[in-house]
Amino acid sequence: MTITKDDSAPLIAVVGATGLQGGSVVNALAESKLAYRIRAFTRNATKPAAEVLKAKGVEVVQVDLTVENKDQVFKAFVGTNYAFLVTNFWEHLNMEREVAEGKLLIDAAKAVGARGIVWSGLPSVSKASNGKYTHVVHFDGKAIVTEYGRQSGVPFVNVPAGLYAQNFFGPFGLILKRPDGTFEIAWNMRPGSKIPLIDIVKDYGLFVRKAIESELFPDGQDINTVSEDIAPTLIAEQLSEVTGKTVVYTHLTTEEWVKRLIGAGQPEAIAIELVQSFTFFDEIGYYAGQPSASTEGLGTPTQTWKQFARSADWSKVLI
Ligand SMILES: NC(=O)c1ccc[n+]([C@@H]2O[C@H](COP(=O)([O-])OP(=O)(O)OC[C@H]3O[C@@H](n4cnc5c(N)ncnc54)[C@H](OP(=O)(O)O)[C@@H]3O)[C@@H](O)[C@H]2O)c1
Known part of the structure; x- marks a missing residue:
């Protein structure tokens, strides 16, 4: 200290x-x-x-x-x-x-x-x-x-700041339960597009x-x-791996995602802002086409998504 x-x-x-x-x-x-x-x-x-x-x-x-x-x-x-x-x-x-x-x-x-x-x-x-x-x-x-x-x-x-890994616990419902009891991360980003998660x-x-x-x-x-530039498919796969729950990535259209968010109670303006931001991340990149900074030389190792997912308490999200 x-x-x-x-x-x-x-x-x-x-x-x-x-x-x-x-x-x-x-x-x-x-x-x-x-x-x-x-x-x-x-x-x-x-x-x-x-x-x-x-x-x-x-x-x-x-x-x-x-x-x-x-x-x-x-x-x-x-x-x-x-x-x-x-x-x-x-x-x-x-x-x-x-x-x-x-x-x-x-x-x-x-x-x-x-x-x-x-x-x-x-x-x-x-x-x-x-x-x-x-x-x-x-x-x-x-x-x-x-x-x-x-x-x-x-x-x-x-x-x-990159996109918070902690957002998965936040108010936007980034992980949803499906009728069959499994879970999905459903965004409008192409499955292989990467985002800087932190x-x-x-x-x-x-x-x-x-x-x-x-x-x-x-x-x-x-x-x-x-912390890690990562694609949504890998976020879902690794979350499944560390929690033992089935989590999949679903690629929604922009219209589908807006509709879902509004259906889940988000105000229209917030739903549009959120979905348009992910459209931007997909098409142009979260940092507007600039690369993420190196995680070397920070004096302390950063967390991979898998390490974050392993140490987090998912009991209130994956239920
Ligand atoms: N979620 C994401 O993925 C993401 C990614 C990039 C950037 N961001 C941006 O991050 C920002 C939020 O930062 P955060 O997550 O660190 O927020 P946070 O955890 O919600 O904390 C907000 C902080 O701001 C302080 N604050 C707010 N209004 C204040 C005021 N009028 N006077 C004094 N202090 C005030 C609060 O202090 P007190 O309550 O103690 O007064 C509190 O410490 C947002 O603007 C968001 O757009 C979020």
Whole structure:
């Protein structure tokens, strides 16, 4: 454990430290050989995740990181050497708000003289598809923030998150039970198309740590995080193998998948956004045709899908 209160150690401000990405960043820094001071922001400094951070020696600052609260936000960043910034689209589903809050965080880090910003962006689907896919606003908004950050004058690295392996436990119903009692992963991606899957808890922070610890801060770069680039057929096959349950991949048409999601209770806009994002992953690639980053030299081995699947508790999903 190398989290310290010693002023000689760099101060890393971590947004979202009570959540998945920021939590992973805190853990990776805590396991570094180098010492850091870490400041975590949360809207509720007494919640259990905040208490866990305090117990690790993290300074927990209660602040609502919204534009209405600009002065408090700027104050909260004072003293920051490096900032890890992430926004949470899924909490409000509003691209304009995500963009405004992303820019606010960059402005705050700049105002306090941060030496570097690590931002969790995503590529612009509407730009990379030449306007063909315009509903993937949780990608497009983050790409606008990335452009803003690159022009901020502060050394700026974009560290987009791959598709979370943890999504299989999430609200989108990525694994379904079939009437015969077996399970299926049913998307509109061609069976052999690969996606950059990431164990967001164990692996994401390793890429952020590497960026912060690089001899030369990787200003201007995109570090496209991944645990394993993998095709959906293999996801299903390996999940079957490690759990002993039958899980197959079914290739749906776009229309079939939208219909199924709406039938399962997803709002139409969310169903279209989700399905269009997978259409983009299939046709152009999750990282808009750029390769995933190397998983070598991160200081800690990353997880394969099979390792993730083996260690996860599927008892509430594969039932
Ligand atoms: N699911 C995927 O496959 C995937 C892939 C790539 C990117 N993403 C992106 O990941 C983002 C979410 O990141 P995550 O998964 O790490 O989120 P998460 O686990 O849900 O945590 C959200 C974090 O954001 C903090 N937060 C949100 N609004 C805040 C505010 N107004 N002030 C202060 N803190 C605030 C929360 O802190 P408190 O609640 O403690 O205040 C919490 O720590 C989304 O924008 C999504 O688009 C997801």
